[in-house]
Amino acid sequence: MKLQIITISREFGSGGRTIGKKVAEQLQIAYYDEEIVSEIAKESGLAESFVKEQGEYANTSSHFLFNFNNWGNGMTSTLSDRLYVLQRNLICELAEKGPCVIVGRCADYVLRERRDCLNVFVHANMEFRADRIVRLYGEKEDAPQKRLEEKDKKRSTYYKYYTNRTWGKAQNYHLCLDSGMLGVEHCVQIICEVVNEKNK
Amino acid sequence: MKLQIITISREFGSGGRTIGKKVAEQLQIAYYDEEIVSEIAKESGLAESFVKEQGEYANTSSHFLFNFNNWGNGMTSTLSDRLYVLQRNLICELAEKGPCVIVGRCADYVLRERRDCLNVFVHANMEFRADRIVRLYGEKEDAPQKRLEEKDKKRSTYYKYYTNRTWGKAQNYHLCLDSGMLGVEHCVQIICEVVNEKNK
Numbered sequence: 193m194k195l196q197i198i199t200i201s202r203e204f205g206s207g208g209r210t211i212g213k214k215v216a217e218q219l220q221i222a223y224y225d226e227e228i229v230s231e232i233a234k235e236s237g238l239a240e241s242f243v244k245e246q247g248e249y250a251n252t253s254s255h256f257l258f259n260f261n262n263w264g265n266g267m268t269s270t271l272s273d274r275l276y277v278l279q280r281n282l283i284c285e286l287a288e289k290g291p292c293v294i295v296g297r298c299a300d301y302v303l304r305e306r307r308d309c310l311n312v313f314v315h316a317n318m319e320f321r322a323d324r325i326v327r328l329y330g331e332k333e334d335a336p337q338k339r340l341e342e343k344d345k346k347r348s349t350y351y352k353y354y355t356n357r358t359w360g361k362a363q364n365y366h367l368c369l370d371s372g373m374l375g376v377e378h379c380v381q382i383i384c385e386v387v388n389e390k391n392k
Numbered sequence: 393m394k395l396q397i398i399t400i401s402r403e404f405g406s407g408g409r410t411i412g413k414k415v416a417e418q419l420q421i422a423y424y425d426e427e428i429v430s431e432i433a434k435e436s437g438l439a440e441s442f443v444k445e446q447g448e449y450a451n452t453s454s455h456f457l458f459n460f461n462n463w464g465n466g467m468t469s470t471l472s473d474r475l476y477v478l479q480r481n482l483i484c485e486l487a488e489k490g491p492c493v494i495v496g497r498c499a500d501y502v503l504r505e506r507r508d509c510l511n512v513f514v515h516a517n518m519e520f521r522a523d524r525i526v527r528l529y530g531e532k533e534d535a536p537q538k539r540l541e542e543k544d545k546k547r548s549t550y551y552k553y554y555t556n557r558t559w560g561k562a563q564n565y566h567l568c569l570d571s572g573m574l575g576v577e578h579c580v581q582i583i584c585e586v587v588n589e590k591n592k
Binding site (some may be wrong): 203310313315360361362363365366367368369370373374378382385386389 | 403510513515560561562563565566567568569570573574578582585586589
């Protein structure tokens with residue numbers, strides 16, 4: 193079976209988004225990242241910035257209860273749970289549309305029943321990532337490592353909560369790449385070659 | 393800095409050894425696996441089969457105490473600990489000799505201070521591995537999955553005990569490959585390309 197979907201999970205600052213974008217460009221397929229946020233913001237009526245934060249970093253231990261009117265079954269669920277469901281449904285719909293790259297948002301887990309997914313995890317050491325977020329995202333130079341650790345912890349917690357899997361466990365992905373060692377461009381090349389090799 | 397050493401950690405039955413051997417052949421560099429066992433057996437006076445088992449699967453929770461005469465500092469250490477030290481020293485010596493592939497035995501951790509190592513983890517799903525061990529190693533067809541689970545657990549425990557790291561955690565390796573999905577030959581190709589790309 194041909195590979196249609198590439199999911200990219202990534203450590204904050206590892207260049208995973210850039211890699212995903214470039215892979216989509218090279219393979220000439222769709223790329224979904226911010227589009228997911230916009231669509232869910234529209235559907236839920238919530239602010240994009242809030243949806244973005246909640247979609248990967250929800251503080252699942254203390255998220256507040258929220259009863260959506262359109263939940264419809266009378267059960268009270270948390271806002272985070274409801275957003276997860278919207279996000280999951282949207283990811284499934286996007287995957288049905290055709291070949292694409294989807295970054296983050298537990299897409300590897302959401303699409304786990306499909307046989308046409310390549311699941312990639314991108315990571316890098318602290319030094320590479322700290323340098324990258326200061327340089328590219330204009331993060332404050334004081335304590336970028338602390339910020340990275342917090343982001344990693346939140347992503348990991350979110351992933352564990354909704355998937356019961358361990359974030360960054362090699363066995364959950366087909367390909368794990370150290371972008372700090374390999375370089376962003378080389379990661380793009382490896383992923384594209386894997387897809388082309390499987391699909392030839 | 394050029395890559396000189398390739399360490400390959402692997403799930404039992406994933407084809408990691410075969411991949412390591414083929415990578416060494418293609419890159420025309422040394423390959424160490426059984427050689428490590430023979431050398432340590434010679435040095436310790438223990439049977440090769442025993443050394444082989446202890447070198448990756450030692451039951452670290454119940455290993456018996458053994459006072460080597462040549463330990464020399466009057467401290468009592470376990471046989472497993474002593475074999476680990478012999479193995480660690482040998483791996484460091486082999487790495488000094490020149491370019492090579494080293495399979496298993498916590499080599500990624502032992503050589504962690506070197507900047508010329510590519511650390512690879514090879515894994516595959518249960519079905520692929522069960523089929524492989526029955527077909528290639530003549531393992532009994534009843535309950536190969538149970539045997540795989542036991543082997544994984546022992547390797548994981550051994551690795552944790554001596555390195556305090558989590559076996560199969562993507563962040564510990566530069567490259568993690570699902571040999572079941574990618575195929576053994578393609579894994580060889582990816583590793584060789586990474587080495588050639590870094591060393592060109």
